[in-house]
Amino acid sequence: xxxxxxxxxxxxxxxxxxxxxxxxxxxxxxxxxxxxxxxxxxxxxxxxxxxxxxxxxxxxxxxxxxxxxxxxxxxxxxxxxxxxxxxxxxxxxxxxxxxxxxxxxxxxxxxxxxxxxxxxxxxxxxxxxxxxxxxxxxxxxxxxxxxxxxxxxxxxxxxxxxxxxxxxxxxxxxxxxxxxxxxxxxxxx
Amino acid sequence: xxxxxxxxxxxxxxxxxxxxxxxxxxxxxxxxxxxxxxxxxxxxxxxxxxxxxxxxxxxxxxxxxxxxxxxxxxxxxxxxxxxxxxxxxxxxxxxxxxxxxxxxxxxxxxxxxxxxxxxxxxxxxxxxxxxxxxxxxxxxxxxxxxxxxxxxxxxxxxxxxxxxxxxxxxxxxxxxxxxxxxxxxxxxx
Numbered sequence: 001x002x003x004x005x006x007x008x009x010x011x012x013x014x015x016x017x018x019x020x021x022x023x024x025x026x027x028x029x030x031x032x033x034x035x036x037x038x039x040x041x042x043x044x045x046x047x048x049x050x051x052x053x054x055x056x057x058x059x060x061x062x063x064x065x066x067x068x069x070x071x072x073x074x075x076x077x078x079x080x081x082x083x084x085x086x087x088x089x090x091x092x093x094x095x096x097x098x099x100x101x102x103x104x105x106x107x108x109x110x111x112x113x114x115x116x117x118x119x120x121x122x123x124x125x126x127x128x129x130x131x132x133x134x135x136x137x138x139x140x141x142x143x144x145x146x147x148x149x150x151x152x153x154x155x156x157x158x159x160x161x162x163x164x165x166x167x168x169x170x171x172x173x174x175x176x177x178x179x180x181x182x183x184x185x186x187x188x189x
Numbered sequence: 190x191x192x193x194x195x196x197x198x199x200x201x202x203x204x205x206x207x208x209x210x211x212x213x214x215x216x217x218x219x220x221x222x223x224x225x226x227x228x229x230x231x232x233x234x235x236x237x238x239x240x241x242x243x244x245x246x247x248x249x250x251x252x253x254x255x256x257x258x259x260x261x262x263x264x265x266x267x268x269x270x271x272x273x274x275x276x277x278x279x280x281x282x283x284x285x286x287x288x289x290x291x292x293x294x295x296x297x298x299x300x301x302x303x304x305x306x307x308x309x310x311x312x313x314x315x316x317x318x319x320x321x322x323x324x325x326x327x328x329x330x331x332x333x334x335x336x337x338x339x340x341x342x343x344x345x346x347x348x349x350x351x352x353x354x355x356x357x358x359x360x361x362x363x364x365x366x367x368x369x370x371x372x373x374x375x376x377x378x
Contacts, residue, residue, distance in 0.1 A: 037226025
């Protein structure tokens with residue numbers, strides 16, 4: 001297959017669509033972030049890339065805690081909205097009718113309507129050129145009871161959003177189950 | 190909806206299924222990684238979490254370059270295999286019949302069969318507890334011509350794998366297109 005060099009770009013498939021939460025000036029605020037991933041196994045850590053001037057970032061610096069809320073397909077409008085406007089001028093939680101709760105960390109606001117909520121304590125900020133890469137330790141995970149199977153989070157019930165860039169910016173749902181991990185590859189052993 | 194605290198874990202939906210490439214001892218090697226994300230906008234950077242003892246990591250340290258190859262649904266068996274075995278004892282490129290090519294960076298091996306290939310130069314290694322978080326600048330992106338639409342990478346043609354943990358380890362395909370990004374949220378303005 002012939003290849004074309006399309007130039008450097010922030011391309012990765014799939015990207016998550018996450019709602020990052022922080023208390024800013026005493027109120028919960030949420031921003032949409034597609035740039036994040038798991039960073040360490042034990043203790044569990046993740047990274048999210050945020051511009052330093054963002055309102056949410058102010059709260060992360062202040063409290064050294066943040067949340068990662070994983071929205072479901074039914075929350076695509078709210079998720080996109082949280083990436084369009086700033087918390088400096090909008091009460092996004094009110095506009096989206098989010099029910100906010102707090103867990104172990106007390107200052108990491110969690111969205112009840114999102115099926116999965118991660119509470120994170122800030123471990124380190126890696127200063128990159130345009131973004132601050134915030135590395136957080138995942139201190140607790142909350143899952144809506146209707147998204148559990150045998151007590152464990154079930155992606156087919158969570159129905160997460162898949163964010164995509166390239167030819168266009170778009171949200172997709174989860175597709176068909178293809179294979180079992182750490183298993184299908186044994187065919188080549 | 191009632192929530193259950195399931196304890197700290199490396200949970201994020203969706204996670205990518207990536208094949209990280211490096212030249213080790215003069216030969217191309219590939220490992221499967223689900224722990225990565227975009228880290229910076231300009232210049233474009235990404236992060237991938239790798240255990241320091243991995244054979245691939247040796248090559249990344251030696252050459253300070255690596256590749257990120259995004260497999261398609263048809264490569265699920267090869268992708269999983271590259272996560273099951275080590276390059277110390279197996280020529281994974283040969284077993285998987287990968288056609289390896291090199292681009293701008295000369296020491297970041299790229300897999301022709303994968304629809305998207307990112308060439309990365311190592312910017313920084315963040316030493317976390319069990320993993321080294323490798324931050325790379327995306328210096329070039331190669332896309333198979335049959336996955337381009339108007340010269341841009343098209344996720345619906347790429348058909349990336351979505352990796353999932355929780356109730357089980359499994360690979361999924363891309364689902365239905367739900368909405369346009371930076372657009373659907375305008376309903377709430």
